[in-house]
Amino acid sequence: MLDIPELNKLICQQLNKHDLTQCARVNKKWHGNVIPHLWRDINFKWDREENTQVRQKKAFRRVVLEDYLMEQQQQQQGEEHSSMDQHTQGQSSFSLSTLKKYGPWIQTLPTPEHLLLCFNPQRVSTRSLRSSTRQVIEPTALELVRHLYQHCPFFQVPMLPLSTIEEHISDDILKTIEEFVLPRVHTLVLTTHPHNRSELWRLQYMLDRCSSIVELYLNIDISYTEDEKNDNEEEQQQEEHKVWPKLKILSLRKCYDKSQAKVFWPWLWKRCGHVEGLEVGEIGGLVQSLADGMLDHMPKLSDITLGRLYWTHYDLTDKAVATLLSDSRKEWK
């Protein structure tokens, strides 16, 4: 290995995880050079052989599980005699827990869904643990996912498909996604069907968490009809006027709103101050709202696609197209 970090990076990019592991075991210097690359991307696709993948996932779960249990143990000990600890725990970085050491290097992780599958409790797992941390109640998959997220301050989420209408998304899982994942998402494909005002609030909260969002693809069906709008709400909305700082592309694939007030959409348009590209699929009943939104809140809009998105062709009436385009100020491409 060379002493120049950029060159090490170039070399490490050429190596697979297995080769990197071998290099990490050469000596301390090589270990230090290789570790950031070894832990950079965590996914389980680099080998097509299925058995290997299963084994790797189990092994990864063991690493996270042990780390979790070790931290629990340390916390308990810490409460008992906190001052002693600082002397007895060695100065060497090798005594730190695995994720404390390597978590900050992690840049990509599997999707929350895959992590949950990967971390599902397994029958034999605790037996193969190293330390005296056996004989304890195993944490749930979600607790392990949260533990992992807490130790990865720099991971990125280039793309997240998220559907809240699927059954296996519990409220706790959603909370975890909101807390750790949404603020890092660059591209979000969101499918959701709010059935009442509080579910709509939840949706707004979720979208507000997406502070680094660049591209937003929406399939939203607001399916309740009763109108619970009150004056308070309107005031609140005027107070907070956040704009997504990085959002460049907004795509409304299939969006419907049966509610009378249709409060969600103006709320959405107000956040689109930096949007440059707009894609419109099916937006029954929202055409006028969108046309107003484009005019009032999307000054940077320069590229509009109507009707056809990728391989799907959506029906937009001529009248709808006319409304959307006539209200706009610029010459559209």
Next chain:
Amino acid sequence: MKVTLESSDGQVFTVDKEVAELSVIIKEMLVIEQANQDHPIPLLNVGAVELAKVIEYCEHHRNDPTIDDDEDYDSRKKPIEMDDWDKQFTIVNKEMMFELILAANSMQVKPLLHLGCRYAADIVKRMSPTEIRDLFQIDDDFTPEEQDKIEWEKQWTKL
């Protein structure tokens, strides 16, 4: 147009400007010192042997399209292309190749740098830690406990 380059040990090489410009550093220097090209460009970190080799490489690749973005070299996206000439070119001992990597780095000859790094990566591929230690004559400074711990931490990468 010709450009003259001077190695760290004082040897002077004359090459075509477009050949020398494969080095980002030289290209930038030529822009700055447009008027003053009478004296050779000094390359303080590059010896004559390595410089001759770098020039040989640049001569062969003078007409290649330039790739500016380092990310394009990321092998996970796109493997680095090596033609027969490159393969022939890289048949040198590893000390020479590491010197070449350093030279390519200090002159910023990007394609050669990436070729060299690929070569370096190929050396350690599929080698055990012991083999690597023997090859590079380095000592194992891990305690058995530390080796143990590393083994444990890396289990999820095992093929």
